[in-house]
Amino acid sequence: MSKKREMIILEPDGRIHKEGFCSRPMTCPYCGGKGWFYSGRQEPETIPCPDCEGTGEVIALVTIDWKPNKQ
Ligand SMILES: [Zn+2]
Incomplete structure (x- = not known):
């Protein structure tokens, strides 16, 4: 099956x-x-879906935390 990528x-x-x-x-x-x-x-x-709270859709929140390179 095809997949769209972000x-x-x-x-x-x-x-x-x-x-x-x-x-x-x-x-x-x-x-x-x-x-x-x-x-x-x-x-x-019926009960609302606990994951999407009844919206039928979910979104991903991605946080990028830049840090000094201390390795
Ligand atoms: Zn759902």
Whole structure:
């Protein structure tokens, strides 16, 4: 199956600091994008997906923390 990739090119710029990136939204792998599950009780009751909180999508927050090279 084909996969789309997102790439971060690391490059220090100016003073080093923390950088944050946010990925594009991706389908929640737990609920498959539905955003909810049946509660499992007898009534057809639904509960929101605990991973995506009912949105059906997740995003990745990537933090890059630049540090001095002290090795
Ligand atoms: Zn979900």
